[in-house]
Amino acid sequence: MVLDQRFVGRTYPPSAPYEVGREKIREFADAIGDPHPAYRDPQAARDLGHPDVLAPPTFPIVLTMRAGQQVVEDPELGLDYSRVVHGEQRFVYDRPVRAGDRLVAVITVESIRAAAGNEIITTRTAVSTVDDQPVVTVWSTLVARGTAASDGGR
Amino acid sequence: MSAQVRYADVVAGMLLPSATFRVTREDLVRYAGASGDFNVIHWNQRRAREVGLPDVIAHGMLTMALAARVVTDWAGDPAALVEYSVRFTRPVVVPDDDHGALVEVRAEVTQLLAARRIQVTVTATSAGEKALGQARALVLLG
Numbered sequence: 001m002v003l004d005q006r007f008v009g010r011t012y013p014p015s016a017p018y019e020v021g022r023e024k025i026r027e028f029a030d031a032i033g034d035p036h037p038a039y040r041d042p043q044a045a046r047d048l049g050h051p052d053v054l055a056p057p058t059f060p061i062v063l064t065m066r067a068g069q070q071v072v073e074d075p076e077l078g079l080d081y082s083r084v085v086h087g088e089q090r091f092v093y094d095r096p097v098r099a100g101d102r103l104v105a106v107i108t109v110e111s112i113r114a115a116a117g118n119e120i121i122t123t124r125t126a127v128s129t130v131d132d133q134p135v136v137t138v139w140s141t142l143v144a145r146g147t148a149a150s151d152g153g154r
Numbered sequence: 155m156s157a158q159v160r161y162a163d164v165v166a167g168m169l170l171p172s173a174t175f176r177v178t179r180e181d182l183v184r185y186a187g188a189s190g191d192f193n194v195i196h197w198n199q200r201r202a203r204e205v206g207l208p209d210v211i212a213h214g215m216l217t218m219a220l221a222a223r224v225v226t227d228w229a230g231d232p233a234a235l236v237e238y239s240v241r242f243t244r245p246v247v248v249p250d251d252d253h254g255a256l257v258e259v260r261a262e263v264t265q266l267l268a269a270r271r272i273q274v275t276v277t278a279t280s281a282g283e284k285a286l287g288q289a290r291a292l293v294l295l296g
């Protein structure tokens with residue numbers, strides 16, 4: 001498989017707005033075992049200077065994975081998802097995601113390169129409010145393992 | 155935002171309180187549901203082995219979330235984390251027993267930066283293997 005370099009710079013259509021709810025944040029915080037009160041109690045969040053409960057730092061992956069499906073499932077790109085493992089992940093926050101946010105994710109293919117028989121694709125997803133206020137930028141690197149590699153996946 | 159640690163109280167080389175997290179199959183099922191990542195390698199041993207893994211493995215994003223705890227618990231306000239990046243190096247293998255896997259997380263202040271920011275370098279290991287590499291957090295202190 002050789003991924004087409006012409007996909008570098010391609011931006012996909014924005015995701016449908018995602019409405020962040022307090023209970024979804026609580027569910028996510030429970031799933032990562034994080035008892036921080038700012039993820040559950042609006043007053044605890046306000047005591048730290050936030051208008052409503054915060055989402056944990058890795059919560060944006062819930063939105064960006066959905067946006068990423070557009071790339072992963074793009075038949076023109078032809079990524080073989082059965083060979084894909086998560087290589088790297090980066091979040092740069094303008095502010096934390098919080099309950100009540102209505103967020104839109106726009107994903108762009110930032111780079112495609114080959115290394116050690118693997119194809120490595122990095123996407124950048126800009127997450128902003130429906131009013132265009134930036135919230136977080138998320139980079140995900142996926143590694144499509146070539147036949148030479150026998151490393152584990154995740 | 156109001157990190158409860160003051161920039162003036164921090165020096166390079168300072169260690170944050172470390173933590174060990176237990177990850178069981180039940181945790182993986184719960185994380186799959188909450189995150190929407192239902193990749194079979196995180197809950198189906200047969201399918202995990204078919205793709206060459208030793209057993210079911212934890213979601214990399216769950217390990218990344220656990221590792222962040224060491225930084226956000228220390229800072230007090232999770233919003234103090236302004237940047238966070240990791241490389242997934244070795245999978246966290248989670249056996250089908252009551253003990254699961256242990257993920258040990260350590261973190262060290264590696265740089266004092268301008269504007270009350272610091273760089274924290276995080277390590278996460280499981281069964282003696284490095285689960286995360288080049289894990290770094292940029293933290294805004296009070």
